[in-house]
Amino acid sequence: MEKEAVIKYKNDDITIVWKPKMCIHSKLCWKQLGVVFKPAKRPWVDPKGASTERIMEQIDKCPSGALSYYNNKEEENIQVKTENIVEVMENGPLLVYGNITVKKDGGEEVVKNKVTAFCRCGQSGNKPYCDGSHTKINFKG
Numbered sequence: 001m002e003k004e005a006v007i008k009y010k011n012d013d014i015t016i017v018w019k020p021k022m023c024i025h026s027k028l029c030w031k032q033l034g035v036v037f038k039p040a041k042r043p044w045v046d047p048k049g050a051s052t053e054r055i056m057e058q059i060d061k062c063p064s065g066a067l068s069y070y071n072n073k074e075e076e077n078i079q080v081k082t083e084n085i086v087e088v089m090e091n092g093p094l095l096v097y098g099n100i101t102v103k104k105d106g107g108e109e110v111v112k113n114k115v116t117a118f119c120r121c122g123q124s125g126n127k128p129y130c131d132g133s134h135t136k137i138n139f140k141g
């Protein structure tokens with residue numbers, strides 16, 4: 001099984017976790033908190049660029065779940081306890097909130113938590129997940 005790329009950025013309170021393959025390039029993070037999320041810079045995340053509370057608030061808005069965080073004093077793999085909610089994004093993916101298990105063709109099972117974005121446009125290079133391709137093809141639906 002291919003290991004998922006995970007990049008971490010730490011401040012005194014939390015560790016920000018970025019999973020690039022999950023990112024659907026909604027741009028919410030850098031449009032709403034550009035002092036922390038700077039796509040033109042390397043590293044692109046400055047975990048000390050704003051208060052921890054403000055960073056957590058912004059990460060909670062990440063529609064794909066590519067950005068997440070955990071308290072440095074807690075375990076990394078805390079499962080998010082939420083009901084499963086399914087949301088259709090206009091002209092974009094299907095978002096499933098909550099802890100789910102995705103069963104693939106070969107029997108492989110992948111546990112997802114927080115938010116999982118599934119492709120609705122059929123053009124993702126990372127099916128069944130959305131990879132942001134819907135914006136390139138101007139998907140309507």
Ligand code: FES
Pocket residue numbers: 024092093094118119120121122123124125129130131132133134135
């Ligand atoms: S819906 Fe996003 S790539 Fe298809």
